[in-house]
Amino acid sequence: MKKIAVFASGNGSNAQAIAEHFNQGNDARVIVILSNRKDAFVIQRAADLAIPAIVFNRSEFYDTDNITNYLIDEKIDLVVLAGFLWLLPSSLVKAFPNRIVNIHPALLPKFGGKGMYGHFVHEAVVAAGEAQSGITIHYVNEHYDEGQIIFQVHCNVDHSDTADSLAAKIHELEYAHFPRVIDEVIKTIDPT
Numbered sequence: 001m002k003k004i005a006v007f008a009s010g011n012g013s014n015a016q017a018i019a020e021h022f023n024q025g026n027d028a029r030v031i032v033i034l035s036n037r038k039d040a041f042v043i044q045r046a047a048d049l050a051i052p053a054i055v056f057n058r059s060e061f062y063d064t065d066n067i068t069n070y071l072i073d074e075k076i077d078l079v080v081l082a083g084f085l086w087l088l089p090s091s092l093v094k095a096f097p098n099r100i101v102n103i104h105p106a107l108l109p110k111f112g113g114k115g116m117y118g119h120f121v122h123e124a125v126v127a128a129g130e131a132q133s134g135i136t137i138h139y140v141n142e143h144y145d146e147g148q149i150i151f152q153v154h155c156n157v158d159h160s161d162t163a164d165s166l167a168a169k170i171h172e173l174e175y176a177h178f179p180r181v182i183d184e185v186i187k188t189i190d191p192t
Contacts, residue, residue, distance in 0.1 A: 002028035002077040002186050007084035008035055010118075012042025014082035014103065014174055019049050021179035028186050031074065036061065036086055061089065068092045078186050081140060082178070085117055090142050098148075100140035101185055103178050105170045107152055108136040112145030122163035122170065130157050133166060135173045137181045151181045 004022065008015045012033070019030040033046040038055045046053035060066050068091050071079065079092075081102040093100065104112060106121045111133075116124065125133045134154035139147040155169045 002189065003075060004028055004030045004078050004080055004182070004186065005032045005034060005071055005074070005076045006030055006080045006082050008033060008040065008042040008082045009037055009085045010040050010042065010083050012040065012045040012083070013171070014178055015042050016045045016049065017175045018080060018082060018179050018182060019045075019051060021183070023049075026183065028077070028183070031076075034067065036084070042083075058086075061086065065091050068095050071095070077189050078182070079140075080182055083118070087114075087144060088140060088142070093140060093142050098139055099189060101150065101182065102138055102140050102145075102147070103174060104136045104138065104145050105133075105167075105174070106136065107132065107134045107154060108138065108145050108149060112136075114144050116145070119163055119167065122166045125157060126161060126163050126166060133157050133170065135170060135177065137178060150185065151177065153177055 006015045006018060015033055022028050022030055030051055032052050033042060034054045035042055036056060043053045056067055072095060079096050079100040106125060111121050111124050132154045134152055136149055137151040138149045141147040153173055155173060157166060
């Protein structure tokens, strides 16, 4: 069985969708959820799913290799970022080359980079008058939203759309496609 670790910073709805997808008899499982916020609702979701959760602080993440070493020791096959807002340390990226994936709520390379997450992205898309938005699933490197793109899908941005209504469309795309694309990616990984 292949092992997935999910990083999340907030609500955790994507983390839950991913965990539920892989708990339905797939050849992989989410075995741990990690968060940089002890008050993130994803911690409660992990408990409800009976998945161990680890909370860490900035110093532990950037000044030590504790998290990277934990993932190596647990023989994690794939790291998934599902609404995780910190840039990954280079030691973690190097330890899992082409084995870390992220989802971004826009069509990269547009509306990506530091500070472009969640509601900020949808506000920027609407303000720019874009006709389309969507999701991008990509490999992670040492820079925000610059890794190789794995998958994109779009939705129309209507003249009447607000950041909130666009966010709802994007969430539907995330729930429909992120678990499936992760499934496709993990099948290409040789067990460690």
